[in-house]
Amino acid sequence: MKLIRVIKGNCTGCGVCINLCQINALFLSGKTIQIKENCTSCMACVNICPVHALESQSEIYKSSIGNLKAKGIAILAEHDSGRISQIVAQLIGIAIILKKEIHEPVYAIIIGSNIENQIQELRHYDIDEILVYKNENLNLFNEDIQIDALTEIIKEKNPNIFIGGSTIFGRSVLPRIAARLSTGLTADCTNFSVRKGDKLLYQTRPAFGGNLMATIICEKRRPQMASIRQNIFQPALQQKGCNPKIIEFKQITLPKSKINFLEYLETQHCTTILSNAKIIVSGGRGLKEKKNLSLIYDLAESLGGEVGASRAIVDAGWIPYSHQIGQTGKTVNPKLYIACGISGAIQHLIGMKTSDMIVAINNDPNAPIFRIADYGIIGDLKEVIPEIISQLEKKRLNLT
Amino acid sequence: MLINIFIKQVPESIDIEMDAKTHTLCRESIAYQTNPFDLFALEEGLLLKEKYGGKTRVLSMGPPQAVKALEESLSMGADDAYLLSDPLFSGADTYATSYTLSSVLKLIGIGDLILVGKQATDGDTGQVGPELAEHLKITHVTNVRSIKEIINGKKVIISKMTEKGTALLEVELPALLTITKTDKEPRTPTLRDIVQSKRKFIDIFDSKRLKIDTMKTGLKGSPTKVIKTFKPEYTSEGRIFPMSDSISLSILLKELQKKQENNVE
Structure with missing residues (x-):
């Protein structure tokens, strides 16, 4: 308009x-x-x-807030089981690049209970400040009060840019913080650049399942907020001699959470592993029978990768939904994706087509998956997969 | 139980064409459907109503043609339907959208539970749900895999998919839940359902009826702006070969081995 x-x-x-x-x-x-x-x-x-x-x-x-005082690049340092999450190094990586452009300090924000280990991990990165809020009532699930705490820190610090991971946690808390601050938020970004002068952040993200890229700006509200797609950005490396200042926010008080964690129903870790995996081997309808799924597991094990699935075999009940890749499943971005017996419906391609290298095994030479594959083997996966595994084994033995 | 379910009409195919000159969607060629995750949310809502009684309302924002999606929801069993439609709502980002959606519930009541799909297949942001909860000042939980039980109309027991597995949570009502794909396949209405649902009424709200500040809606009310769109290039000059091509196979194996080694590091 x-x-x-x-x-x-x-x-x-x-x-x-x-x-x-x-x-x-x-x-x-x-x-x-x-x-x-x-x-x-x-x-x-x-x-x-x-x-x-x-x-x-x-x-x-x-009605621009005239937020010209906003300064700094804040990243959300989420963590789990005593360690900072894998996405954090990627966030720090971008923050350091942005710092070179706009010459503003980098802050890592961390909140939770028992977070000493995580703070120590953060101290080895080339950042300026670690903003800490400790509260023993915080756990993995009471996001409502975590949002309160994070918003208070952001208000106090007034950063120019605030980025987090496009993780389950990030995608839940960031929108809510953005709404509370009446600012914009760009989801799942895959590229950033900065306009010289006014330090406006150009945020590029895929939409329509990756069929369209959009560059988005948040002109007048601060902070400029974005979540980043996992495994797209180069992670920062830990270094010696970094000495970020630790600033503890003690004055924040939180209400009682309305979300109460009861128990884990199942703790297959495959959700996190799939989204972080460097190698994924996926099976589809072409497996024909559930028992052939073992081929997928064998190849994944041989490569040190994880197992994914097309919607067809999830709906057939062969494998839990948490393995599903595609439009109604997960979006993954590994270094290597091997699609076995997956024809390559657009709904599946959306979930994996940004993978670095795609290998397809299918007996139908016209399968659409071959159109995006870097390597495609036309053949029966019951023959192809065991052959690949045995060849890999041979090579490994020769090496050692 | 009063359950509000928000749905969105999205393009059926996401393999969309852009107009090279205007950077807008070529709308004429597009067929629409209800966002798949929203149908799972609707199914959850309908099952809750069957179990605990009460009422299900289905709401959407969009151009007049979005009544089609609401009609589908009504035929599946939703009791009432509301469409927020006004040219002044168009071009909204997630902030302006969630603000507009919140305004209708402030008029007709928040109810006990608000259900939305985890994300829409066109925008893929998953942000409108949590932002709507913020505008309404109620608790939200994302990535809900199933709604197990409502306790005394005060609390809901749900399972949430997380990076570690599935967690069982107890959440105070009213709350907003974003629903992922569940095990309960959305129902298909019978011909009889469809005919009967024709009697149901779709209430259409424009900005005046919503009594909403239109400076906060649509493109005008959006903190973010799209300044450029482009189609990504996926080059594929793939090496496609039959199993018998041992040369190609050995090239591939070398590549796989490299990835394998890098993975170990």
Whole structure:
């Protein structure tokens, strides 16, 4: 929707904005800029105009909090079972890159009970401050009061950017914090860049199951919030000699949580392992019988990978839902994905097509999975898989 | 029990075409369906009503054609349907959407339980549920795999899928739950259900009826803006070969071995 107005008296027709506009919504008519109907009101032109000839009519823009004091790049350091989660190093990795661009300090935020180990882990990263809130009532599940604590820290620290993981925890607490702060949040980002000058964060994310990429900005509200897709960004490495300042927030008081953890029903860890896995071997309808699933497990074990599944064999009850990859299952992004007997319906491809290397084994040479595969073996998986396993074993023996 | 279930109409195929000039969806060629996760949420709601009595309301925001999705929900057994529709709501990000959705419940009542799908297949954000809960100031839990029991209309026992496994939680009502795929396949309405549901009424709210500040809705009320869209390139010059091609197979094995070694490190 077009929400930008040209102030004719000011416009000199210099054309700076025309070059900037990503969607060619601006053109020169005589000596004045005109705006076409396809304008998305991204405000890029308003900011760049040297003579203040472009004006926003958007309320959000006008009512900008004037949050010019917002400073710093905060990351959410989630943790589990006494260790910081794998996503944290990836968040620190991006934060360090952004720091080079915008020259603002990096903060890691950590809250919970018994978090000394996790704080020690964080101290070995090249960050400026660790913002800590300890409360023995915090556990893995009482997200309602964790949201309270995190929001208080953000309000107090007023960072320019706040990023977290696109994990189950991140995707639950971040939207709520964003809503409470009346700011925007971009989910599942796969790329960031910074606009020089005003430090605006360009956040790129996939939508429509990865069929479309969108670049998104949060112009006037702070912090600029985003969650990041797992395993896309290079993790930061721990170093010696880092000495981040530890700042403890003691004054926060929390209400009683309305969420009470009772017990674990099943503790297959496969959810986390799938989303973090470097190698995944998946089976589909082409296995024909449940007993052939053992081939998938054997190959996964041989490669040190995890087992995934197409919807077909989950619905058939061969394997729990937590293994399902695709539109109504998980999105994974391993270094190696081996699809065995999976034809490659679009719903499955959505969940795995950003994998670094895709290998497909299928007896149908026209299976759509071959169109996105880096390697495809046309053949019966009952022959192909044992052959691969035995060859891998041979090579390993030769090596050792 | 008063259960509010939010649904979204989404493109049936996500293999969408973009208009190269305007960066918008080529809408004419698109068929729509109800977001798959929302149907699981609806099924959970209908089962709860059958067990504990009460009423199920189904709500959606979208263009007038979204009544189709609401009609489907009514034929599946929802009691009432509400559509929030106004050109001033279009172009909303998750913040403006959740604000608009919250305003209707502030008028007609929050009820005991709000159910939404875990995420929509078009936007894939999963943010509207938690943001809606925030606007309503009620507790939320995401990634709910099943609703086990309601205790005295005061608490709900649920199982949540987490990275460690499935956890059993007790949550005070009112609460908002985002539902993932469950074991309960959404029901298919019979012809009789469909005919009978035609008598049910879909209440349509525009911004005036919602008494909502339109500076907080739609594109105008959205903190985030899309400035560029593009189709990602997935190049595939894959090496596809039959099992008998031993040269190709040995090249692949070398690659697999490399990955295997890197994985061990």
